[in-house]
Amino acid sequence: MSTAIELRGVTKRFGNTEIIRGVDLAVPRGERHAIIGPNGAGKSTLFNLISGRYPLSHGDILLNGESVSGLKPFQINRKGLSRSFQVTNIFQRMSVFENIRCAVLWTLGYKYSFWHRLGGLKDANLHAEEVMESIGLKARRDTPAGVLSYAEQRALEIGVTIAGGAEVILLDEPTAGMSRTETSDAVELIRKVSQGKTLIMVEHDMGVVFDLADKISVLVYGEVIASDVPDNIRGNKAVQEAYLGTEAH
Amino acid sequence: MAKLKYRPINLGRWLVWGGTALVMIILPLILTAGFTLTLLSQIGVGIIFALSYNMLLGQGGMLSFGHAVYSGLGAYFTVHALNLISQGAFHFPVTLAPIIGGLAGATFGVIFGYVTTKKAGTTFAMISLGIGEMVFACSLMFAGFFGGEAGVSTNRVMGQSFLGITYGPSIQVYYLIVGWALVCMAAMYAWTQTPLGRMANAVRDNPERAEFVGYDTHMVRFLTLVLSGFFAGIAGGLSCINYEIVTAENVGAAASGGVLIATFIGGAGFFFGPIIGTIVFFTMVTAVGAMTKAWLFYLGLLFLIMVLYAPGGFASLILMHVPVIKARLMRRLLLPYAAALVTGAVLMAGLVSVVEMTYHFSLEAGTAPGMKLFGFAFNVTSATPWTVAVGLLIGGFVISRFAWAAVGRAWADIVHILQDRAVV
Known part of the structure; x- marks a missing residue:
């Protein structure tokens, strides 16, 4: 089994404060991997490092065996890594359909073309329709993204993330702020769209984590204190003390 | 499997484009007053220029204070090309000469744009201002190319006439402008429907997300600016043919x-917005400019009012009435609008009187205290006309406020009705 993402001694400092303190992590291709940890542990920062939003202070990140540290977000995206955001980050003024079509254009090779007519791009339009169907927003096709409900916007966020066909998907708290039923819908959606792909997600809802993840890493104060299958994490003393705390009782 | 709907031929779109072309072609045949052809030519060139500007501002979210650099340099390259052609240095039809301006505009777009488009927002605006000043300064330094204070002149009539087209009469130049304007309008509209055009919107709305779906935002902005410079350069080339002279003003801050x-x-939010804006702008400059020295004051006032009360421009004012008309609720607005129009006329009369009398007083009170306004002759140094003018201004403002409140209430009612209907 080859490795999709590998972190080697990844360190991030903001000024004198070390937020990520030498993280080593390897996620094999096809695995669903969850990163959990208390608030301020550096989970979102870790995502921002992997996706190129922030530069590394030390260490290296490999995507499919190839170093991507120092690359810009769009360069990393073109190598097959896509991410969602904790705070919904979509094209608010565009329709649902346009949002998703924007996310498929690069991968389908249309790049900066000003000689193709969008309406005539059968592959892009067809693919966008399929993604819309799979995230359950077909009925909202022409609605501006900004007026969708919160749960719909979160679904669109996932749609925009996966539409380009990236092999490695990073989801940052995909179910945050959702009701019970919305959460279980979201879990089914994530399960479906991450089929056969490598998924790394940050999540606070333990139900979601233990339901979806093949493996869990626990991040505390910028360090991975445990990385194992869900059952072992549940039984891990250090994790219980550091993170699960009262919830484990 | 998802099913796609393809619109075969959009009849509405053909009607709009055909109508626009027809209007542009027959207008000079209907309006035959001396200045209209000059004005129409100015508007035709201005439409290309404004649409190219809106590729940056409206589609790409880039506020530029130096767009005349591209049209102006396009004009300079066209004027030198025309002079070389008439000297027999090379052969090129005058009809296609604007393309030289376009290529020059695009080339300078490549040179300047690579730097300016690295960042969006305030940084872009500031750098565009700096480059505008820089190029203007160059126009005084390199007199050989820019022609110094006098500029560079040319003669658009050259070579053999082809089917009677010499570009001697201005009506022939007008139709040349119409041809180019239609082609450029269609091309710039088509651009909004391409992957790059759509991604320009995406980068405008959310540059970070655009990067995370694989797009280099710098590259998207850069290419948009180069294309925009191309169309601005075409506008510059046409203005060169139209006036047969290019001066430093063409690259200046005023332009x-x-x-x-x-x-x-x-x-800026609508494709056709800049077209309306250009028509209003040049009509004001020409018509109001012919009537009063204070035309720039009125233009500034209009700009101020639009920024404050209608930031979507005339296009949004028009479009907000479409659902009202569809819902057959327009009659609810007619009375308040009429009231606003009448009271607004009183307010305007007061305002115009005060402005005109102030201008006259400060410029000519010593030599010629008498002046004429709205058909009344009076002495600007006496108190009565001032009392009347200020009275109109204040009275007009007070009654206008009632009318505006009525307009506001009518709109609130309409929004209510439309919402209720949408729920049912």
Whole structure:
């Protein structure tokens, strides 16, 4: 089994404060991997490092065996890594359909073309329709993204993330702020769209984590204190003390 | 499997484009007053320039204070090309000469744009201002190319006439402008429907997300600016053919500011907004400019009012009535609008009187205290006309407020009705 993402001694400092303190992590291709940890542990920062939003202070990140540290977000995206955001980050003024079509254009090779007519791009339009169907927003096709409900916007966020066909998907708290039923819908959606792909997600809802993840890493104060299958994490003393705390009782 | 709907031929779109072309072609045959052809030619060139500006401002979210750099340099390259052609240095039809301006505009777009488009927002605006000043300064330093204070002149009539087309009479130049304007309008509209055009919107709305779906935002902005420079250069080339002279003003800040104002009052958020804006702008400059020295004051006032009360421009003012008309609720607005129009006329009369009398007083009170306004002759140094003018201004403002409140209530009712209907 080859490795999709590998972190080697990844360190991030903001000024004198070390937020990520030498993280080593390897996620094999096809695995669903969850990163959990208390608030301020550096989970979102870790995502921002992997996706190129922030530069590394030390260490290296490999995507499919190839170093991507120092690359810009769009360069990393073109190598097959896509991410969602904790705070919904979509094209608010565009329709649902346009949002998703924007996310498929690069991968389908249309790049900066000003000689193709969008309406005539059968592959892009067809693919966008399929993604819309799979995230359950077909009925909202022409609605501006900004007026969708919160749960719909979160679904669109996932749609925009996966539409380009990236092999490695990073989801940052995909179910945050959702009701019970919305959460279980979201879990089914994530399960479906991450089929056969490598998924790394940050999540606070333990139900979601233990339901979806093949493996869990626990991040505390910028360090991975445990990385194992869900059952072992549940039984891990250090994790219980550091993170699960009262919830484990 | 998802099913796609393809619109075969969009009849509405053909009607709009055909109608526009027809209007542009027959207008000079209907309006035959001396200045109309000059004005129409100016508007035709201005439309290309404003639409190219809106590729940056409206589609790409880049506020430029130096767009005249591209049209102006396009004009300079065209004027030198025309002079070389008439000297027999090379053969090139005058009809296609604007393309030389376009290529020059695009080339300078490549040179300047690579730097300016690295960042969006305030940084872009500031650098565009700096480059505008820089190029203007160059026009005084390199007199050989820019022609110094006098500029560079040319003669558009050259070579053999082809089917009677010599570009001697201005009506022939007008139709040349119409041809180019239609082609450029269609091309710029088509651009909004391409992957790059759509991604320009995406980068405008959310540059970070655009990067995370694989797009280099710098590259998207850069290419948009190069294409925009191309169309601006075509406008510059046409203005060179139209006036047969290019001066430093063509690259100056006033030209850059003018296109910003025209685009904004028309409505940067809509493709056709800058077209309306250009028509309003040049009509005001020409018509109001012919009537009063204070035309720039009125233009500034209009700009101010639009920025404050209608930031979507005339285009949004028009479009907000479409659902009202569809819902057959327009009659609810007619009475309040009529009231606003009448009271607004009183307010305007007061305002115009005060402005005109102030101008006259400060410029000519010593030599010629008598002046004429709205058909009344009076002495600007006496108290009565001032009392009347200020009275109109204040009275007009007070009654206008009632009318505006009525308009506001009518709109609130309509919004209510439309919402209720939408729920049912």
